[in-house]
Amino acid sequence: QVQLVESGGGSVQAGGSLRLSCAASGYTMNNNCMAWFRQAPGKGREAVATIYTDGERLYGADSVKGRFTISRDNAENMVYSYLQMNSLKSEDTAMYHCAALEGPRAYFHCTYPRDQYFTYWGQGTQVTVSS
Numbered sequence: 001q002v003q004l005v006e007s008g009g010g011s012v013q014a015g016g017s018l019r020l021s022c023a024a025s026g027y028t029m030n031n032n033c034m035a036w037f038r039q040a041p042g043k044g045r046e047a048v049a050t051i052y053t054d055g056e057r058l059y060g061a062d063s064v065k066g067r068f069t070i071s072r073d074n075a076e077n078m079v080y081s082y083l084q085m086n087s088l089k090s091e092d093t094a095m096y097h098c099a100a101l102e103g104p105r106a107y108f109h110c111t112y113p114r115d116q117y118f119t120y121w122g123q124g125t126q127v128t129v130s131s
């Protein structure tokens with residue numbers, strides 16, 4: 001059972017930066033994907049960015065390209081995922097969730113992320129950007 005714990009959300013003014021962190025434990029397979037999703041009030045959940053086991057960044061939403069960067073550290077028994085968010089805009093305000101999946105289809109779902117295919121979810125961390 002993979003467990004995810006997020007941290008790093010908060011309030012910031014437009015143009016500012018935040019870094020979200022996600023600590024994952026319990027992976028049993030080498031092929032896995034870590035992702036960040038977000039959900040703004042009254043909107044559906046959207047994928048922000050994904051990263052595969054070997055550090056390959058497979059997906060980035062058009063709305064965040066050039067501003068957000070996903071990364072990961074693979075440590076013994078733990079995996080850490082980070083979302084560096086720069087040049088934040090008011091429309092980035094949302095609840096951000098770390099998500100993960102593992103298995104033979106991990107690379108495909110990491111490339112074309114849809115929330116229903118991600119098995120494991122963090123509790124979410126709020127990001128609020130004021131203009």
